[in-house]
Amino acid sequence: MTEGGIKHRVESGRDLQALEKKGLELLYPGRPRIAVAMASCGRAAGSGRIYESIGDELERRGLDASLVPAGCPGLCSREPLVTVLEPGKARIYYSGVQPADAGPLVSALAGGEVYQKRALGAEVEDRLVVTGRQIDLGPPPGNLGLLADLDFYRPQVRLATRNCGCINPFSIHEYAARGGYRALAEALAGDPSGIIAEIKKSGLRGRGGAGFPTGLKWEITAGSGHDEKYIICNGDEGDPGAYMDRSILEGDPHSVLEGMIIGAYCMGARHGIIYVRAEYPLAIKTVGHAIAQARELGLLGENILNSGLSFDVEVVMGAGAFVCGEETALIASIEGHPGEPRPRPPYPARQGLWGKPTCINNVETLANIPLIAGRGGDWYAGLGTAGSRGTKVFALVGKVKNSGLVEVPMGTTIGDIVLGAGGGPDGGRKLKAVQTGGPSGGCIPASLVDLPVDYESLTGAGTIMGSGGMVVMDESVCMVDMARYFMTFAAGESCGKCTPCREGTAEILDILDRITQGGGRPEDLDTLDELSRVVKDASLCGLGQTATNPVLSTLRYFRSEYEAHIKDKHCPAGVCRNLTVYRINPELCIGCGLCAEECPGGAILGRDDQPRVISQESCTRCGACYRICPQEAIFFTGRGMPGA
Amino acid sequence: MTGNEYTDIVKRHTSPNGRVLSILEEIQRKYRHLPEEALRAAAEELNLPLSQLYGVATFYTSFSLQPRGEHIIGVCHGTVCHVKGAARVTAELEKKLGVSEGGTTGDGKFTLESVKCLGCCSLAPVVSIDGSVHARVKPETVDELIKSAIPGGAPGD
Numbered sequence: 001m002t003e004g005g006i007k008h009r010v011e012s013g014r015d016l017q018a019l020e021k022k023g024l025e026l027l028y029p030g031r032p033r034i035a036v037a038m039a040s041c042g043r044a045a046g047s048g049r050i051y052e053s054i055g056d057e058l059e060r061r062g063l064d065a066s067l068v069p070a071g072c073p074g075l076c077s078r079e080p081l082v083t084v085l086e087p088g089k090a091r092i093y094y095s096g097v098q099p100a101d102a103g104p105l106v107s108a109l110a111g112g113e114v115y116q117k118r119a120l121g122a123e124v125e126d127r128l129v130v131t132g133r134q135i136d137l138g139p140p141p142g143n144l145g146l147l148a149d150l151d152f153y154r155p156q157v158r159l160a161t162r163n164c165g166c167i168n169p170f171s172i173h174e175y176a177a178r179g180g181y182r183a184l185a186e187a188l189a190g191d192p193s194g195i196i197a198e199i200k201k202s203g204l205r206g207r208g209g210a211g212f213p214t215g216l217k218w219e220i221t222a223g224s225g226h227d228e229k230y231i232i233c234n235g236d237e238g239d240p241g242a243y244m245d246r247s248i249l250e251g252d253p254h255s256v257l258e259g260m261i262i263g264a265y266c267m268g269a270r271h272g273i274i275y276v277r278a279e280y281p282l283a284i285k286t287v288g289h290a291i292a293q294a295r296e297l298g299l300l301g302e303n304i305l306n307s308g309l310s311f312d313v314e315v316v317m318g319a320g321a322f323v324c325g326e327e328t329a330l331i332a333s334i335e336g337h338p339g340e341p342r343p344r345p346p347y348p349a350r351q352g353l354w355g356k357p358t359c360i361n362n363v364e365t366l367a368n369i370p371l372i373a374g375r376g377g378d379w380y381a382g383l384g385t386a387g388s389r390g391t392k393v394f395a396l397v398g399k400v401k402n403s404g405l406v407e408v409p410m411g412t413t414i415g416d417i418v419l420g421a422g423g424g425p426d427g428g429r430k431l432k433a434v435q436t437g438g439p440s441g442g443c444i445p446a447s448l449v450d451l452p453v454d455y456e457s458l459t460g461a462g463t464i465m466g467s468g469g470m471v472v473m474d475e476s477v478c479m480v481d482m483a484r485y486f487m488t489f490a491a492g493e494s495c496g497k498c499t500p501c502r503e504g505t506a507e508i509l510d511i512l513d514r515i516t517q518g519g520g521r522p523e524d525l526d527t528l529d530e531l532s533r534v535v536k537d538a539s540l541c542g543l544g545q546t547a548t549n550p551v552l553s554t555l556r557y558f559r560s561e562y563e564a565h566i567k568d569k570h571c572p573a574g575v576c577r578n579l580t581v582y583r584i585n586p587e588l589c590i591g592c593g594l595c596a597e598e599c600p601g602g603a604i605l606g607r608d609d610q611p612r613v614i615s616q617e618s619c620t621r622c623g624a625c626y627r628i629c630p631q632e633a634i635f636f637t638g639r640g641m642p643g644a
Numbered sequence: 645m646t647g648n649e650y651t652d653i654v655k656r657h658t659s660p661n662g663r664v665l666s667i668l669e670e671i672q673r674k675y676r677h678l679p680e681e682a683l684r685a686a687a688e689e690l691n692l693p694l695s696q697l698y699g700v701a702t703f704y705t706s707f708s709l710q711p712r713g714e715h716i717i718g719v720c721h722g723t724v725c726h727v728k729g730a731a732r733v734t735a736e737l738e739k740k741l742g743v744s745e746g747g748t749t750g751d752g753k754f755t756l757e758s759v760k761c762l763g764c765c766s767l768a769p770v771v772s773i774d775g776s777v778h779a780r781v782k783p784e785t786v787d788e789l790i791k792s793a794i795p796g797g798a799p800g801d
Contacts (some may be wrong), residue, residue: 041764076764239761242761243759279785319700320706336662471727476727622732
């Protein structure tokens with residue numbers, strides 16, 4: 001998947017234009033271009049086989065078309081996704097494509113038709129966000145709506161994810177054709193402090209979780225007098241339920257590199273490191289490829305674009321530790337130690353990797369930098385709210401119809417994201433809660449759907465922005481179980497260095513385990529509340545300081561659910577097995593026997609078309625019968641409830 | 645597995661940044677665990693205390709001091725996989741493979757692990773087999789999944 005073409009160094013604006021020209025020929029090749037979304041999510045859904053099948057079909061029919069891999073366009077729940085662009089026509093998005101669709105899809109293409117069966121929407125123009133340029137593709141086909149009009153895409157403004165799903169991530173030319181490296185060329189011709197001023201003006205805050213103003217961080221690092229400095233891209237995206245950084249690294253790696261090179265120029269750093277977690281092998285491969293390409297063209301290395309700037313980047317792979325997302329733990333990890341945080345100050349901007357000034361920025365933060373450098377701070381600040389400028393990518397996942405990555409202006413409401421873009425809970429169920437910020441965040445109840453999503457509003461509601469995970473929960477999710485889940489995570493990932501986090505999370509987990517197993521005591525709730533506050537106040541790093549947010553927020557909004565577990569020995573969602581009793585309503589049961597076939601424990605008694613009965617002695621309370629019953633004759637109740 | 649092989653691995657990793665991690669990662673990949681002699685050889689070559697390498701080896705979940713199976717089956721227990729039934733997938737795999745989570749089958753063929761989040765949340769629950777991710781896994785079909793992902797890989801064969 002490497003590309004030929006220009007091999008000599010890019011030294012001037014003219015060379016960059018040549019790169020761009022070649023990229024435009026690849027993006028708009030004058031023959032059909034078929035792009036298969038092949039990020040990790042696409043591959044998991046089988047896009048590798050789709051890519052091969054389409055290739056085979058093209059060859060079989062002798063159809064001259066360009067077939068390329070692309071990143072993820074965001075709508076992951078509809079993967080595998082394929083786009084087809086014919087000269088002079090709108091780009092067509094296809095979703096849920098199966099290998100068997102390759103034949104009819106290519107056949108439709110050969111006849112100049114749209115393959116209706118899998119068509120999702122049309123795109124009539126490409127907007128190059130970096131330059132503001134618009135490229136008209138062609139009119140949409142009569143019987144297909146616009147992609148931009150789909151619920152999922154309507155509220156979106158894709159800045160950080162501007163190229164994901166559009167370009168071949170292995171092509172530096174295609175990145176250049178979308179305006180890539182232009183901002184760098186302009187930046188290198190100007191004054192570093194001017195760019196820092198623009199970033200400060202943009203109001204950009206760190207997208208990794210803490211939300212520290214990026215411009216200020218750059219200014220402090222730039223002012224830390226030292227001849228050796230580092231810039232680190234934090235790609236240790238550990239929050240379960242968030243994967244925008246993976247998607248950007250896999251779909252548009254050069255945007256992150258360009259952000260880092262601009263940062264290096266502004267802060268005077270010579271060394272760059274991209275730290276990627278081990279669970280993201282494709283991101284590691286894609287970024288490694290991008291670095292090699294940039295190096296080959298002289299965009300990394302000595303004297304970049306004849307500016308005198310020398311900067312190079314290497315990839316360091318993590319080894320499975322959530323705490324390494326914390327910046328001092330990440331530094332310890334790169335230095336060859338266990339990932340244990342240390343007290344700050346000194347902050348890494350003064351004393352970081354190997355004791356040298358170090359700026360650590362998140363992937364999404366860096367992907368925004370070329371846009372701000374190119375179009376100015378005011379332009380970026382024009383989006384979002386007063387305290388939270390620009391856009392944020394959210395991983396809209398869980399019990400929601402349209403699931404994937406959505407990038408919206410800050411201040412968009414929870415409802416616009418979850419019910420609008422997401423289409424609400426799947427299967428017509430009722431929305432119960434939205435969890436943001438992963439293990440460091442909290443659960444917002446459905447009653448707060450009008451809450452604007454920005455740093456301040458989320459904090460006020462008892463949760464955090466975090467890295468942008470947004471897990472939708474319907475009535476089938478138990479909030480006490482969720483708190484227990486996150487506490488299991490935090491207790492397991494606590495590095496053990498400070499006592500409040502190490503002992504506190506374990507103690508809280510013990511109590512939650514007991515409650516979900518039916519041994520809850522009335523005084524537990526006060527203990528949970530007090531312990532959670534102590535861990536929050538007394539822990540050394542962000543992991544411990546936020547680890548109890550899931551407990552505090554569920555106690556705040558879903559206290560009655562805890563009480564049901566404790567007093568009635570009842571899990572209203574039917575998730576906590578030890579509290580749940582399954583019964584069959586003889587009046588609704590038609591005796592079809594499906595439940596008995598499904599039951600792994602042979603606990604369902606009765607025969608022929610007689611109503612079935614569940615033997616409570618043999619029942620493992622797995623709920624398989626409840627899920628399979630076509631008559632909804634099976635119900636559950638709490639162990640301590642009347643009639644149980 | 646001679647000390648020289650380990651030393652060669654150490655010598656290949658020249659950048660100081662992430663050096664210890666990348667060396668141990670390569671040893672782990674090659675030998676499916678970190679043998680004691682490998683840690684000793686690496687510590688000597690790097691001129692670092694063995695205790696530091698032992699600390700790293702036991703801190704990060706990617707590393708194991710015990711040999712792992714030929715094939716690694718990782719059930720994702722990220723938030724979404726959790727609410728979409730990852731526990732049932734793990735339970736079924738435990739039954740099929742005859743090991744509990746974290747364990748390796750007696751024949752050394754499979755290791756069953758729990759992984760934190762593979763970032764494929766829209767396709768939950770997901771399972772990774774030898775690094776490739778499989779979408780929307782159902783407990784009922786884990787058998788077929790293993791068979792199709794690993795040639796000749798039927799558990800219990």
